[in-house]
Amino acid sequence: MDFQLLGPFTARHEGRPVLHGSRRQERCLLAVLLLHAGHAVPTGRLIDLLWDDAPPASARATVHTYVGRLRAALRPYEVCVETRHDGYAVERGPHRIDAQEFTGLVGQAADARDPVERIGHYDRALALWRGPLLADVADDRLRARLGGRLGELRLSAVEQRARAQLDMGLHEPVIADLTPLLQEHATRERLVAAQMTALHRTGRRAEALRLYGRTRAILADELGIEPGRELHALHERMLSGDPRLDRPPGPVHAVRVDDQWLPWTTSGHPALEFCNTYAGWGGERLPGSEWLPGYATLAVWAGHMDLIEERQTDRLRKLALHRPDEAAAALDEARRFRADLYACLTDPQDGRAFKAVAGVVEEAARGSVLTRREDGLACWRPSPSAGLRLPLHAVARPVGELLADPRRFTVRGCPGRDCGWLFLDESGRRRWCSLGTCGAGRSSDGGDGGPRPAPNPLRL
CATH class of the missing domain: 1.25.40.10 (Tetratricopeptide repeat domain)
Structure with missing residues (x-):
């Protein structure tokens, strides 16, 4: 069941309206229970809310009748209205309640460290509001009594989103x-x-x-x-x-690919470019340092680097919309792999990092398939059976090749405090990555004028 309270009250099962023939007060009573899902609401409190301090003598019996009708109407959809002491409760379950989802998303936004992630959570939370709380079953007074906290949380979410947007x-x-x-x-x-x-x-x-x-x-x-x-x-x-x-x-060092902002190519090697989807490796985590704010960006980046085909990018993005939890898990795994790879490349003695990277590379190798490109040459590609982990498996192959190549010992990290991007330097004389701002301001005698700001990616 899908219950919508943030606007006109709506109850749907598999997209079809439910309870559309019920009385307004019945829907209002159910809405009160849904706002307190998992907790009992005393009968006296329900009477007070439904009749605004002026209940009829039959109020308690009427509430009992309403609950009986709601139980009968909701039973086919496995929504249970329980009697608890002198009150009633809707049990938490697989049903979706937009007010609870809103509160959860606002909490996730508050915990998100990256502003792009934060904005995304706030966008999804605020999109749930379709109008005033219980617009068609509650008057202004009841709405204030029921939803004062939700209304305040909504305004606070708007303010926090605006702050994050300004930072970006x-x-x-x-x-x-x-x-x-x-x-x-x-x-x-x-x-x-x-x-x-x-x-x-x-x-x-x-x-x-x-x-x-x-x-x-x-x-x-x-x-x-x-x-x-x-x-x-x-x-x-x-x-x-x-x-x-x-x-x-806008972004300082970015290229627009499809509808995503990606960092400039600075090293020419896919394994290093994967590490370079994060800025500020050696310093404090700053707003805008994460260039993979969502799964869509990861998929587009893999296609941009020719690690997967364009049609696979489109398929993955559509699949991610239908499986958001699985997509989020794949993105988290890719970020962990990126961090282990960075540690492995900047410290060849880091055995833990190497072991973590090797595990992913070996898994990707077992799932690789040999395919023929349009030019007639064969190439190894990750198997589509990897699902939403396909971009991770795609980048794992060049990672394994680089770790087996003596050139890995020529990998250098830009010393810019807010950069840290990796590049190959076989000459041994190059200090800065190819971002012109990183080495700007250095004096002719070798003194450090201070590193310049790192990329500030935006997702528009």
Whole structure:
């Protein structure tokens, strides 16, 4: 069963509506139980919510009748409404409740370290909202009593997503998302601050300053207060032309392939380029350092490096949409393999890393098939039976070849603090990778002017 509470109440089984002939109060009662799935709601609490402190004498009997009807209607779909002491509960089960899914995705976003992942979680969470909570079965008062926490969590998610988007240079989406929300939440200062920042970074400084003026007037008229310290400080920085407010609007070292941003090719070897899908290996994990933010990027990257065929890339992306958990597991495994490979290449004595890499290479070799290319030559390709792990098996073959090649001892890592990308240097004289900014600013006497910023990938 699929229960949708974030908007008009909807119950579906395999896409078909269920409970469409039930009474509004019955659906409202079920919605209350779903919002508290796994926990009992006392009958007195249900009566209070359904009749807003003015219940009829028959309220308890009516609730009992509603529950009986709901049990009969939901029993074919294995949704159980249990009696617990003096109350009722909907058991947690395989059924999907959008409110629970929303809360879970917001939690995942808060835990995500990479801003691209964070934005993706917030996007999926906010997309679940189709309107006000229980739009067709609850009035404003009941909605406030039931969904105050959810409503606050939604606004907080919008604010956090906007912050992550600003960190990634995605200023226009922030403006588009926040403009309608600010009409309803004009005194929400974090929303105002994000909108002002986005306007400023898109060259609309005057609009940003006017927004501050309107917000200040509304706060004074409605609440009798001045803007908070953070919003006031942002306004002062804009007036003074603080250059720290500006951020680059897009990726620094990236190439657009299909609908994904991929890092520049810097080494020419697939195994090294795989390591170079992460920036800042030797330093602190910075926003934008992860160039494989999702499975789609991994699949496109493998196709771009000619490790898999274009038709396989399309197939994998479609398959990932139907098997998101499996795709996420494959992406996590690829990232772990990448980290082990980096350790193996930068420290040939790291036996643990070599053993971990060798295990994947051997597994990929056992599943390889010999195929003929369009030019008539044969080549080894990973078997499609690898499923969503196909990109991992595809890159494992050149990894094994490099580890067996004496050239592996000429692998060097860019010493840029925010780079660390690998390249082959058989001359022994090359220090920096091929990103022009990494070695910029070095003095003629060999002094270090400081490494330059590493790539800041975006997924648009």
